[in-house]
Amino acid sequence: MRLVESEKPADVVHAGAACLGQMLGGFAWVRSRQSLERRAARRREVIGLMKSKYNRAGQLIEFMAEQLAVFDDDLGAWRRANPDLTVRRPESVEAIVCASSFLDMSSEYFVVLTRPEQRLAKLEQFADHLHETALPWFAWSADPERLVSAAPDAVLSPWGFAQDLMELLVSADRTAEACALWTRVLNLNSKHQQAFATGQAMAEAGERPRWHTAEAIGWSASVLDLL
Template identity: 45%
Template sequence: MATNEQGRSATRLAERLIELEGPKEVLLASGEWMAYRLERDGFQWLKGRNSLERRVDGRFERMRLEGSRWNKRGKLIEFSIVSLEVFDEGLKAWRQSNPGLTVERPESVEGIVCAASFLEISREAKVIVTLPSDRLAVVDGLCEHVREVALPWFSSSEDPENLAEVVSDALLRPTGFGQDLLEFLVSRGFHGEARSLIRRAISLGDSCSDAIREGRDLAISGGRPNWHSPQALGWSGEVLGLL
């Protein structure tokens, strides 16, 4: 019975995706179909945010979709996965309990672990679904691409024991998310891995090592950097006793 109901639901979603004509409606139907195809991976469609979202044990992952500004009914319907974001409730609580050990962030990102533009890490972030007959195949292809690129990106920051080795270099460069990842490790009690993260960032080149040194000097002098500033990672390394 449940299988039959799931089949009918899938049929309705597929019919909507094929039959709709307006760009906004097709985007929403595409998101719903992606959620169906990615259901086994734990994702749900939040149409109010145009995003596919997954929540597990206080961890929140989000992929946000966006339609092209050039979309026009009957002419072009294109959309992209534009961003990937990871949040953690435990990290948010740690920051709220230790304001002197972190920096000010907008309230909406108090629990941020890391984020990336999917357009920068994927060559297949955009899809064209203008032709109704192509939509199911095109969106299914995007779902497979999500499994190949986006899901490994999410997984790279999931395990504190391996995070320092497997997260992308881009997250550790100046103005990246090194500070946020460092605080995530410390909030979980992984101080050794946090030190490994700093050493890896230093190994990325002079711009990274110089920024870390400047951040350490800033902390020693009693200063405080802005979130996402080049000095943020070195500052946190010093105030958290990791350097």
């Protein structure tokens, strides 16, 4: 088995990541992007991995789950077809739904594969942990019925993904849910009302704020009034 027989850290990480994807169910290891990815129709769920810079054969071999992200090609197509309903964003994140640092979600974000005889067991333990933490994080964003109440507070911060999630709901003809999400964002971020108001004023003036800002959230809230 390559996972046990490999000696070079890069080979161990490659084999370990591929095995981890199988354990999680449906995730494929994309080495060029250093990520585990699962596709369902036009939706892509991503677990970004990062190997330790201290990896040395026989001394230390480990990698960590660094980031979780969701992309939706239908959402990306909606944004291209409705430029007046979304702010400009980099093309690389045109289909972004949301993302979060896994390092902020769990203290158990890495797996050590130094000793060959322990590698499989260590991976199984890590897979169990990801089943409990990462996979539920993906699940809420796939269900419009749950999204408004289940989205973690962290992704609804002024510099988070509230705007992107509101657009996901609008693109799926879930305007009522998008409005409910906006109400939740307001309640969570009472200190940023002025920035939201600035974004709303920009919308009225035909201006566009930068993506990933508090102003962009307020701007999107004004767009909801037009629907």
